Amino acid sequence: MKKLEMLIYENWNHFIPTGKSWANGLQRNNHSVAVPAAGTIKTGFFKIDELMKFDVIVDFEFDSFDYVEHLNELSEYKKKYPETIIVAIVLKYKNEYSNFNGVIDYWASLVSEYPSEKIKFEENNLKYIYVPLAGDELLFNKLEIPFINFDFSFVGQFGGHGHGYRGEDWYLYPLLNMANLTNYVAGFTYKQYQAKYLQHSNLNVVYNSAKINLNFHYDVEKGEVDDRFDFNSRTFEIALSGNFQLCDHPLCKNIFGESFVIASKENWISTFMKYLDNSTERQRIAFEVQKIALEKHTWKVRMNEFLKLIGSPQDE
Numbered sequence: 001m002k003k004l005e006m007l008i009y010e011n012w013n014h015f016i017p018t019g020k021s022w023a024n025g026l027q028r029n030n031h032s033v034a035v036p037a038a039g040t041i042k043t044g045f046f047k048i049d050e051l052m053k054f055d056v057i058v059d060f061e062f063d064s065f066d067y068v069e070h071l072n073e074l075s076e077y078k079k080k081y082p083e084t085i086i087v088a089i090v091l092k093y094k095n096e097y098s099n100f101n102g103v104i105d106y107w108a109s110l111v112s113e114y115p116s117e118k119i120k121f122e123e124n125n126l127k128y129i130y131v132p133l134a135g136d137e138l139l140f141n142k143l144e145i146p147f148i149n150f151d152f153s154f155v156g157q158f159g160g161h162g163h164g165y166r167g168e169d170w171y172l173y174p175l176l177n178m179a180n181l182t183n184y185v186a187g188f189t190y191k192q193y194q195a196k197y198l199q200h201s202n203l204n205v206v207y208n209s210a211k212i213n214l215n216f217h218y219d220v221e222k223g224e225v226d227d228r229f230d231f232n233s234r235t236f237e238i239a240l241s242g243n244f245q246l247c248d249h250p251l252c253k254n255i256f257g258e259s260f261v262i263a264s265k266e267n268w269i270s271t272f273m274k275y276l277d278n279s280t281e282r283q284r285i286a287f288e289v290q291k292i293a294l295e296k297h298t299w300k301v302r303m304n305e306f307l308k309l310i311g312s313p314q315d316e
Contacts, residue, residue, distance in 0.1 A: 004031040004312060005053070010060035017200075018110065018233075019060040021136060022306075025299030029307075053081045056312060058108075062088040074103045085310055093120035101125060106310050111221075111230040129309045134302040135236035137294060139201065142242030143208040151181040151276060153210035155198055156234070157188060164218055170265040171216040171248060175272065184210060207241040211276060216248040231255070239293035244282040246272055255297070259288045 006026055010019025023033040034054070057077075062070070074086060087106045090097070097107065106127045109117065113130050121128035152175060158166045173190060175181060184206050186198040198206070207213050215234050223229045229251055238245040239256065248268070252260050263271035275282055295301075 004055040004307075005034070006031055007034045007054045007057045008060070009036065009058060018133070019058070021134070021299050022058065022303060024136060024138075025134070025301075025303035028300040029304055051077065054084055056085045056087065056307075056310070058087045058089065060089045062104075063090055071099055071103065074100070078103050085312060087310060092117050093124075093126075097121075097126060098124045108306075111228055113229075115227050117228075129306075131302065131306050131309070132297075133231065133233045133236060134297045134299045135233065135240040135293060137240050137298045137300075140204045140207070140237045140240035142290070143205065145208050148211050149182070149209040150184045150211070152212045152214055152272070153184045153206050154214040155184075155186045155203060155206060166218045167216055167248070167265060171214060171268055174269055175214075203237060204241050207238050207243045211244065211279070211282065212272060213238045213243055213245045215245045222249055222251075236293060236297045239289045239297065242286050242290040244275065244286045245289075246275070256289050256292050259285045261285060 004026075008019045008023045008026075010017065020035070023035055026033050034052075059074075078084065078086065085105045086103065087108050088100070088104045089108050089110065091109065091111065097104075101124070104126070106129050107121055108129050108131050110131060110133060112132075118128045118130075154172055156166075158164065158168050168188075168190075172185075176183065176185070176190060176193060185193060185195045186206075188195050213234075215232070215238060217232055219225055220228055221230050221232065231249055231252065235245070235247065235249070235252065245261075246268070247260070247262055248264065250262060252262055261271065261275065
């Protein structure tokens with residue numbers, strides 16, 4: 001296998017730096033990955049006289065740039081290194097993207113096949129690929145904690161934090177209102193809960209300290225708004241941690257099998273109570289799900305799949 005020289009172009013300051021996770025996965029496949037320093041991402045990074053030749057460039061910040069200036073930068077780079085594969089991470093098709101035909105080799109989505117968007121790209125002769133999220137098996141793993149501290153955990157954002165409504169009235173608040181339940185929560189405000197943000201690197205301890213880790217999605221992620229389906233990073237990270245999660249995404253069984261526990265708004269609380277005092281069943285399910293996650297949903301696995309999608313020169 002040829003060792004590739006790659007550039008991952010993302011602002012690492014995000015709470016869950018997906019680009020950094022890609023870099024970790026690629027490095028674990030023995031490729032060399034260059035990353036710019038935190039806070040330096042801005043248009044003007046592609047300086048032709050200064051930038052080395054890469055086999056692959058992945059641009060996570062594509063949508064945040066001024067298109068005209070960025071197009072000129074990428075075009076000049078492509079003229080100098082035409083064999084470099086350039087991948088732009090995007091969400092939805094924009095008319096301006098057709099101006100990048102011949103410069104951007106692949107348009108990558110992180111949010112499902114998204115059929116309606118895929119059609120738009122393909123109608124304009126732009127190559128569209130889907131690269132799902134995954135988890136870091138070195139960061140998320142089973143810990144030998146001598147006792148369980150909490151009945152449940154939830155770490156996430158919604159509502160007043162600008163991330164939109166995600167059904168917290170059904171999936172979270174009723175459990176928070178049960179005085180007999182202990183919890184660890186972070187990332188939101190509700191009544192007496194002024195739940196501070198938690199560093200991503202500290203999540204594994206939380207997941208290992210709770211009997212049930214709550215994982216509910218935005219409606220748009222579940223196909224209730226359009227034809228978009230995707231799983232949040234928490235889905236894979238809790239799975240890799242070897243701990244039990246209660247999830248609302250109807251398609252999770254497609255990736256984790258029939259053992260994976262899914263509940264709707266209507267039976268969320270009853271399902272929670274069913275598993276709360278059944279540690280044997282929780283552990284059995286968590287173990288089965290963890291095995292699948294380790295085999296199919298680590299960043300190392302995902303990045304190997306990505307390189308195959310773009311037809312990289314790794315096997316030359």
